[in-house]
Each structure stands twice: as structure tokens, then as C-alpha cells.
Amino acid sequence: MKGSSAIAVWSQHRKLVAMRLLLLLLVLFGSLDGQAQRLLEYLDRGLLVLKTSEHSNYISWRLLATDDYAQAFNIYRQYDGQKKTKLNKYPLTKGTNFLDDAVDNTRDVHYTVATLVGKKEKEEAFVVVKGTDPVRTYLEIPLRTPAGYVPGDVSVADLDGDGSYEIVVHQTGKAHDNAHNGLTDEPIFQAYKLDGTFLWEINLGKNVREGAHYTQFMLYDLDSDGRAELVCKTADGTRDGKGDIIGQASADWRDTMKNSSFFGRILTGPEYLTVFDGLTGEALSTVDYLPARGDLQSWGDKNANRSDRFLACVAYLDGTHPSVVMTRGYYERTALAAWDFKDKKLVSRWVFDTQQRKHPYSGQGFHNLAVADVDQDGKDEIVFGAMTIDDDGIGLYSTGLGHGDALHVSDLDPDRPGLEIFSIHELKGGRQGVGAALRDAKTGKILYKGAIDQDVPRGVAANIDPKQKGAYMWWLGAESAYDMQGKAVGPAPKSVNFLIWWDADLSRELLNSNRIEKYQQGEIFEAKGALSINGTKNTPNLNADILGDWREELILRSEDNQTLRIYSTTIPTDHRLYTLMQDPQYRLSIAWQNVAYNQPPHTSYYLGTGMDKPVKPNIQLVKPERQQQAKVPKPLYRDPIEDGAADPAVVWHAAKKCWYMLYTNRRAKSAGLSGVSWVHGTAIGIATSKDAVHWQYLDTARFDSPKSTATLWAPDVFYHQGTYHMYLTVVPGVFEHWQHPRSIEHFTSKDLRRWTYQSTLNLSSDKVIDACVLALPQGGFRMWYNNEKDGKSVYYADSDDLYTWTDKGKALATRGEGPKVFAWKEQYWMVVDTWKGLAIYRSTDLLQWNKQPELILDKPGISIDDAVVGGHADVIVEKDRAYIYYFTHPGRTSQNKGKDDYEQRRSSVQLAELHFADGKLSCVRDAALFADLER
Numbered sequence: 001m002k003g004s005s006a007i008a009v010w011s012q013h014r015k016l017v018a019m020r021l022l023l024l025l026l027v028l029f030g031s032l033d034g035q036a037q038r039l040l041e042y043l044d045r046g047l048l049v050l051k052t053s054e055h056s057n058y059i060s061w062r063l064l065a066t067d068d069y070a071q072a073f074n075i076y077r078q079y080d081g082q083k084k085t086k087l088n089k090y091p092l093t094k095g096t097n098f099l100d101d102a103v104d105n106t107r108d109v110h111y112t113v114a115t116l117v118g119k120k121e122k123e124e125a126f127v128v129v130k131g132t133d134p135v136r137t138y139l140e141i142p143l144r145t146p147a148g149y150v151p152g153d154v155s156v157a158d159l160d161g162d163g164s165y166e167i168v169v170h171q172t173g174k175a176h177d178n179a180h181n182g183l184t185d186e187p188i189f190q191a192y193k194l195d196g197t198f199l200w201e202i203n204l205g206k207n208v209r210e211g212a213h214y215t216q217f218m219l220y221d222l223d224s225d226g227r228a229e230l231v232c233k234t235a236d237g238t239r240d241g242k243g244d245i246i247g248q249a250s251a252d253w254r255d256t257m258k259n260s261s262f263f264g265r266i267l268t269g270p271e272y273l274t275v276f277d278g279l280t281g282e283a284l285s286t287v288d289y290l291p292a293r294g295d296l297q298s299w300g301d302k303n304a305n306r307s308d309r310f311l312a313c314v315a316y317l318d319g320t321h322p323s324v325v326m327t328r329g330y331y332e333r334t335a336l337a338a339w340d341f342k343d344k345k346l347v348s349r350w351v352f353d354t355q356q357r358k359h360p361y362s363g364q365g366f367h368n369l370a371v372a373d374v375d376q377d378g379k380d381e382i383v384f385g386a387m388t389i390d391d392d393g394i395g396l397y398s399t400g401l402g403h404g405d406a407l408h409v410s411d412l413d414p415d416r417p418g419l420e421i422f423s424i425h426e427l428k429g430g431r432q433g434v435g436a437a438l439r440d441a442k443t444g445k446i447l448y449k450g451a452i453d454q455d456v457p458r459g460v461a462a463n464i465d466p467k468q469k470g471a472y473m474w475w476l477g478a479e480s481a482y483d484m485q486g487k488a489v490g491p492a493p494k495s496v497n498f499l500i501w502w503d504a505d506l507s508r509e510l511l512n513s514n515r516i517e518k519y520q521q522g523e524i525f526e527a528k529g530a531l532s533i534n535g536t537k538n539t540p541n542l543n544a545d546i547l548g549d550w551r552e553e554l555i556l557r558s559e560d561n562q563t564l565r566i567y568s569t570t571i572p573t574d575h576r577l578y579t580l581m582q583d584p585q586y587r588l589s590i591a592w593q594n595v596a597y598n599q600p601p602h603t604s605y606y607l608g609t610g611m612d613k614p615v616k617p618n619i620q621l622v623k624p625e626r627q628q629q630a631k632v633p634k635p636l637y638r639d640p641i642e643d644g645a646a647d648p649a650v651v652w653h654a655a656k657k658c659w660y661m662l663y664t665n666r667r668a669k670s671a672g673l674s675g676v677s678w679v680h681g682t683a684i685g686i687a688t689s690k691d692a693v694h695w696q697y698l699d700t701a702r703f704d705s706p707k708s709t710a711t712l713w714a715p716d717v718f719y720h721q722g723t724y725h726m727y728l729t730v731v732p733g734v735f736e737h738w739q740h741p742r743s744i745e746h747f748t749s750k751d752l753r754r755w756t757y758q759s760t761l762n763l764s765s766d767k768v769i770d771a772c773v774l775a776l777p778q779g780g781f782r783m784w785y786n787n788e789k790d791g792k793s794v795y796y797a798d799s800d801d802l803y804t805w806t807d808k809g810k811a812l813a814t815r816g817e818g819p820k821v822f823a824w825k826e827q828y829w830m831v832v833d834t835w836k837g838l839a840i841y842r843s844t845d846l847l848q849w850n851k852q853p854e855l856i857l858d859k860p861g862i863s864i865d866d867a868v869v870g871g872h873a874d875v876i877v878e879k880d881r882a883y884i885y886y887f888t889h890p891g892r893t894s895q896n897k898g899k900d901d902y903e904q905r906r907s908s909v910q911l912a913e914l915h916f917a918d919g920k921l922s923c924v925r926d927a928a929l930f931a932d933l934e935r
């Protein structure tokens with residue numbers, strides 16, 4: 001989305017800024033007393049623009065933890081075809097938000113946010129507000145809600161690796177609590193990009209019961225490869241995002257006997273834990289769920305009311321890498337199982353299991369949990385209700401206060417060292433005890449006891465009073481709110497539910513259902529037309545800082561259940577904080593927010609009235625080089641003359657120090673061309689690029705060939721000792737059908753634009769096309785090409801000097817064209833276009849070729865012009881990364897079968913990265929790609 005001028009600015013100042021960033025990182029993170037750095041997701045600027053009226057837009061963006069606190073920003077507005085206008089008089093160094101209150105919103109408006117380092121500017125984010133966009137303070141995501149379903153819990157993570165969040169929504173049909181019998185609908189997950197693009201659907205199937213306590217899903221980059229995974233409990237019949245079934249498809253483990261005392265329950269059958277690829281929904285690793293249900297009675301009953309109480313979280317148990325923790329039971333026997341996801345496999349890290357009800361850690365769990373580094377050693381503990389488990393899976397302490405419904409962990413009392421935990425407790429049936437407690441998070445020492453002998457179902461602790469420093473505690477039935485010393489300080493808020501940072505001050509507002517209130521001041525916002533979820537719990541689908549400045553966005557479903565709305569504050573503030581998502585405790589509390597009875601997230605530091613400037617987190621971004629590289633656009637390139645760029649060949653122009661792309665330019669735009677004459681009479685187009693990411697049209701190549709009116713196809717360009725050699729497919733004329741001879745001609749050039757004819761190669765037939773040349777390790781050169789007369793199989797020829805070629809016959813029996821051979825990962829690879837995707841062959845001697853069963857680029861992608869098969873490719877290997885340049889016919893979708901118009905004829909060039917694992921090449925075409933091939 002960056003404009004071309006952004007790139008120009010960046011190219012000039014790349015090195016300077018990179019050095020400065022490195023210095024900054026060293027200053028920030030180099031001296032933190034030996035603790036390991038947590039691997040955290042890379043985030044972009046999160047630029048958000050909301051049309052607040054016909055003449056005003058609210059603009060908000062992220063300060064990143066890697067920014068200097070004094071980082072200055074500039075904001076630019078631009079109307080179509082006009083110059084940019086800087087909106088701020090002085091560089092912005094306060095809040096990371098801006099109100100443009102003098103805009104003509106009937107027109108399309110472009111906004112750019114630029115960072116300033118000294119006098120050097122870098123454009124970092126870009127958003128267009130359309131003249132046709134409605135005035136409203138939310139973004140809307142259309143959903144594919146199944147009939148009878150309601151969009152429920154939402155989680156966010158970066159599924160495609162571009163630094164912007166995607167969302168996963170748990171679509172819920174008919175559900176039952178563990179306490180009740182009855183059949184339920186199948187739990188469904190759907191993933192979407194924030195622009196509404198649908199990614200995938202996972203259906204957990206009939207053997208997973210729907211209800212608040214059964215399905216906890218964690219969305220997080222568990223293997224720190226730059227893209228998040230989804231992990232949850234699965235069963236026989238779970239269908240992944242690619243349509244594949246886990247376990248036995250036909251198995252039905254439900255009790256379907258209407259008269260049974262266990263009707264609708266699932267008391268037997270295998271239970272699995274599965275990691276799904278976040279971008280495709282494909283199941284990557286499935287293991288038996290730990291802890292197994294075993295003897296149901298060991299959990300406290302026979303109907304799985306206690307055994308099937310599940311919770312989950314993500315925690316940095318080693319201080320650097322995230323682990324996922326899945327739990328079972330909390331009323332009595334209690335178990336937690338920690339897993340690592342390494343090399344695409346789930347590996348058990350530890351299991352904590354009280355085994356029986358008398359254990360001091362039994363019966364302490366809540367309907368939710370929290371993760372925090374309570375002892376400040378850099379590794380996370382799991383706050384499991386009234387007890388806490390240390391990072392190594394050993395109990396840290398148990399207060400014995402017993403089960404409850406809500407807990408809040410943060411630096412609630414900023415005048416006391418360390419974190420505090422506020423919790424409420426269930427005292428059913430006249431049981432005596434503590435209904436509300438504040439404890440030291442590290443030791444479990446009780447600091448305050450309240451609600452003595454009261455059964456407390458709801459409670460909250462947070463700084464809600466802008467006039468006072470520190471948190472207040474209150475609960476349902478409390479006579480007043482209490483400060484951290486337990487002193488009554490004022491009326492208890494009526495709302496005992498969620499919290500949200502929404503207005504201009506630092507203290508937090510009260511969020512209940514679709515309303516936001518300010519303590520002692522009343523309602524300040526209502527999301528009209530939107531609803532909360534989880535029945536009487538009235539929670540948001542999600543409440544998290546996912547866009548714009550540090551204040552939290554509110555995600556709610558629309559009344560008709562067909563969309564999700566992402567509401568943001570539009571109240572400017574001067575307070576500047578780095579995005580809450582880069583505070584590890586807050587980020588992890590977004591991962592666990594959806595668990596059972598949802599609870600609001602908290603930061604690891606005190607964020608409220610009278611706060612200190614937060615210490616920067618001890619984090620290391622996954623693939624931070626993305627900040628220095630360009631995001632690869634989709635499509636990569638379209639030819640501006642004929643719009644038929646195909647068969648790309650990418651080559652480095654040593655003298656000009658830039659990349660050239662030469663391509664067949666099919667005549668897609670020329671009307672009235674019958675048959676296949678539009679792929680004849682083609683010139684070779686040329687585009688150039690500094691970084692091989694952003695391309696500009698240059699010209700067509702000039703040939704001194706005697707067949708100047710001929711059809712030119714599929715250039716292959718090979719550089720050798722100061723000369724470029726082109727092996728070009730030439731058809732002697734313009735034809736409406738394919739029944740004419742074709743030959744491969746050899747040209748040379750010094751500048752990649754003017755080409756001198758050398759010879760027409762004597763190859764195995766008079767219908768040969770699509771050459772590619774490689775230097776042989778023992779000296780000499782080899783060419784592969786397609787011999788159409790032999791079933792379109794790949795043939796080869798050898799040469800000592802690139803001029804004289806000896807045909808060697810068949811290289812491999814295949815039907816395909818455009819062979820491209822390259823060396824990577826200590827072997828040779830050949831990519832062949834089979835018209836159904838690209839086939840991959842591998843070789844160690846360039847003679848014996850072994851086919852890999854899997855094609856690449858065979859399944860449609862989701863990006864612009866990429867929802868069809870990929871064709872005829874070139875591959876560039878640069879700094880051990882392999883980039884594939886391929887072309888698509890965007891209009892040749894299955895719906896358009898049989899059509900042959902401009903839309904089916906036009907073509908686009910695309911760029912993706914190849915990956916090597918387990919001896920195979922793969923390509924995730926929808927994964928965001930950041931690259932910089934500037935030499």
C-alpha cells in the first residue's frame with residue numbers, strides 16, 4: 001500500500017535509518033539484566049481512519065515498543081490527482097492520533113503517516129477513505145454466519161505475516177452448559193482479514209460439544225515463524241480448513257439415546273489436540289489430548305460436568321518461546337498440560353495433575369485464568385484461580401480460597417512492589433469464607449479480605465477514578481468500591497463486567513454489553529445496532545488494542561449476526577503509550593480472553609491515573625527485518641500497454657545496478673483478435689526495479705532478427721562474462737491456432753534492450769519452445785526446453801560456449817512447459833508449468849530428475865489477481881532465499897469457464913517465496929512477503 005514516493009524516500013535513507021534502529025534496539029534491549037528476550041509478533045503502524053462526519057476524519061496509529069518515546073510523526077492528506085498536504089504544523093510528539101476537521105469527505109482521501117528521524121522522513125502507513133464510505137465510527141467485517149449460528153468469541157493474531165491482525169471467530173449454534181443434557185450444534189471457526197476477505201472455516205464436528213467450557217481456542221504464533229497458528233481440542237470428524245478430516249470421519253461418540261441420563265453428552269471416544277495453520281486452516285499436528293479423561297469419576301462425577309471443564313492459555317515458560325497450556329478440571333481434580341510447537345509438531349513440555357480432590361491445589365480453579373510473570377524472572381506463571389503454577393509446571397502456591405468466577409492480575413497497587421491479584425469466590429449453600437480477596441501475585445500472601453461469607457458471582461479491579469491513583473475493587477453486592485488498602489472510597493459501579501480504555505484520560509472505563517460508562521459520570525458511548533455475546537455475561541466478542549493508538553477497540557456483532565463491527569474511540573488524547581499488544585502480559589491476555597467466562601485483559605504495569613512512563617518490554621520481534629523491507633504488492637506487475645505480461649524472466653543489470661524483467665506481452669487489450677492470434681504478434685516487454693519488488697514499465701526489447709514481425713515468446717536471459725544471452729521462442733507469423741512451427745533463437749546484448757541475432761538453434765524438432773539455461777558445475781552450459789512434438793516433454797541440449805548447442809534428447813517425460821532449473825539448498829530444482837499448477841522436480845546431477853508429488857501454486861490464492869493457478873515461472877535465489885516470479889490469468893476462474901474476453905486474456909505477474917522443508921519445495925502464496933533484493 002506504500003506509494004512510490006515512499007519507496008524512493010526510503011531507498012535513499014535506508015542505511016542510515018537501519019543503523020539508527022539497530023543502535024536504538026541495542027540501547028533499549030541490550031542491557032536488561034541477562035533475562036531472555038521474548039519473541040513477539042511484528043506489528044505495522046495499525047493506521048486507522050474513521051469518517052466522523054462529512055468534513056472530519058479521526059486518524060489513529062500505533063506507537064511501537066521499538067520506537068523512541070519521543071518519536072515524531074507527520075500526517076499527510078491527499079486528494080486524487082492532487083499534491084499531498086501536511087496536516088500538522090509541528091511534528092507530532094504527543095498522542096498518536098489526529099483529528100482532521102477540515103476535509104472534503106465527498107471525495108476519496110488518502111492519508112499517510114510518516115516517521116521523522118532528525119529531518120529524514122519515512123512514510124510508513126497509508127489508508128484511503130472513499131467518498132462513498134459512510135460516516136460511522138467502526139470498521140465492518142461481513143461474515144459467513146451459518147444459518148442458526150451467532151458469531152461468538154473472537155481472537156486476533158497475524159495469520160498472513162504482514163504485521164496487521166486477522167480475526168478468528170467462533171461461530172456458535174445451539175449450545176449446552178456442562179450441567180445440562182442435550183445435543184448441540186457443531187462448533188465452527190472462521191478466519192477473516194480485517195478487509196473482510198474470508199480465509200477458511202474449521203468445523204470441530206459432532207464429537208465436540210458446544211458450550212462455554214468445552215472449546216478454548218488459542219490463536220498465537222507458537223513457533224515464532226511470523227504467522228500465527230490456531231490450537232484447540234479436536235475429535236473424530238473435525239474438518240480442517242482444507243476439507244480434510246481428523247480421525248474417523250463417521251465416528252459418533254455422542255449419547256444419542258433420548259431417554260439416557262447422559263443424552264447429548266460425549267463420555268467416550270478419542271480426544272485430540274490439534275494445531276492448525278492460521279493462514280489456511282490446515283491441520284498441522286494432532287496428538288492425544290492431555291490430560292486424558294481416564295476414569296470420569298476421578299474428576300468428581302459421572303456425567304463429565306467436572307471432567308470436561310477446559311481452560312487454555314499461551315505462556316512464555318522458558319522466557320523466550322511461547323508454549324500453549326491446555327487444562328482440565330477445576331472444581332476438584334485439576335490438571336494443566338504445557339505443549340511446545342516445534343518443527344510443526346506438538347511436543348509435551350510438562351503436565352501438572354493433582355490426581356485427586358484432597359490435593360491443596362485441587363478445587364482452586366476459576367472459569368478463566370491469567371498469565372503473568374508474577375516473580376519477575378522473565379518466565380510466565382499461570383494464575384489458575386486461587387492458586388498459581390510456576391513456569392516449570394510445579395505449584396508456586398495455593399491460597400485455598402477455592403473456586404470463583406473472576407480474577408484480575410496487574411500492578412493494581414502502584415505503590416507496592418510487584419503484581420497483585422484480585423479475585424472473587426463462590427460460597428454456595430451458606431458456606432463460610434472469603435468472597436473477595438487481594439493477594440500478592442508472587443507469594444499468594446493475602447493483602448485484603450472482603451465479602452466475608454458472601455457468595456460473589458462477579459467482581460472487578462481497575463483504576464477507574466481519574467482523580468485517584470491505583471485500582472479500586474468492587475463486586476456484585478458490594479456496598480462501595482474499595483481502594484488497595486480496603487478503604488471504602490465511593491459507590492461501587494453498577495457495571496461489574498468488562499473494562500476499556502476509551503476516553504482521553506489514563507484511567508479505565510466500564511464496558512457492559514454495548515455500552516461504555518465512566519465511573520460516577522455515566523454513559524459516554526453506545527454501540528447502537530450492535531450486541532454483546534455470551535448470554536447474561538454480556539461480554540464483547542473481543543476487547544483489545546488491535547488498531548490505532550493504545551486505547552482499546554471494541555468488537556461486537558451486528559444485531560443481524562451477519563457482520564462484526566470494530567469500534568474505536570474517536571476522542572483525541574495527548575497521552576502517548578506504545579501499543580498494549582507489545583506488553584507481553586496484555587498480549588497473552590488477549591489470547592486467553594475468549595476462555596470460558598471471558599474476562600478483560602490487563603497490562604503488566606500500572607496503566608492509570610498517576611502512572612509512571614512504562615518500562616519498555618524485553619522483547620525481540622519475529623523477523624524484524626520486515627521493518628526494513630518492502631511489502632510485496634499483489635499483483636506484482638501488470639503491463640500498461642497490452643496488459644498481458646506473462647513468462648517473466650528476471651535478471652540483474654550489472655551496469656545499471658537494477659533488476660530487469662523481460663516478459664511475453666500478450667495482446668490482451670487489442671480487441672477483435674480471433675482464435676489465439678492475441679498470443680501471437682507479441683513483443684517482449686521490459687520493466688525495471690531497484691529492489692525487484694516495485695516495478696516500472698520501460699520499453700519493449702529491440703531485435704535485429706530477420707523475422708521482425710514474428711511472434712516472440714518466453715525469453716530466457718543468461719549473463720556470462722559481460723554479455724547477456726537470450727534464448728527466445730520465435731513463431732514465424734501471427735496465427736489463429738497453434739499448428740505452426742516454433743524455434744528457439746539465440747540473441748546477445750550488452751544492455752538488455754537491443755538484441756543481436758546469433759543463430760536459430762538446431763534442436764530435436766521444429767516445434768520447440770521455452771528455453772532455460774544453467775551453467776554446469778563441471779564447466780559448459782545446459783539448456784532445457786519443451787519439445788511439443790514429443791507430448792510436450794522436456795528435452796535438453798549442451799554447449800561449451802553458449803553459441804553452439806548439441807541436442808541430447810529427452811530430459812524427462814512430462815507434459816508441461818516453461819521449465820526453469822535453478823540450484824538451491826545443495827541440489828537442483830526444475831519447475832514446470834503443467835497448466836494445473838507448477839510441478840517440481842529435483843536432481844543432484846542435472847540428469848536424473850525425481851518428481852515431487854505435490855504441485856505448487858495449484859490452489860487459488862485469495863489476493864488480488866491471484867485466485868487462479870500460477871503459470872510459467874522464473875526463480876531468483878538471493879541470500880539463500882528463493883523467490884518465484886509467476887504469472888496468472890486472474891479472469892480464468894472456474895465461474896468464467898468458456899469465456900474469452902479481455903478479463904480472461906489479461907495477465908499479471910506475481911511474486912511469492914519458495915520454502916524448503918523435509919526435502920520438498922512449497923509455496924504459501926497468500927503469506928505476506930517482505931523482500932528487498934537491492935544489491
Ligand SMILES: [Ca+2]
Nearest residue numbers: 158160162164
Ligand atoms: Ca495479517
Ligand SMILES: [Ca+2]
Nearest residue numbers: 221223225227
Ligand atoms: Ca507460526
Ligand SMILES: [Ca+2]
Nearest residue numbers: 373375377379
Ligand atoms: Ca516468572
Ligand SMILES: [Ca+2]
Nearest residue numbers: 547548549551
Ligand atoms: Ca487501539
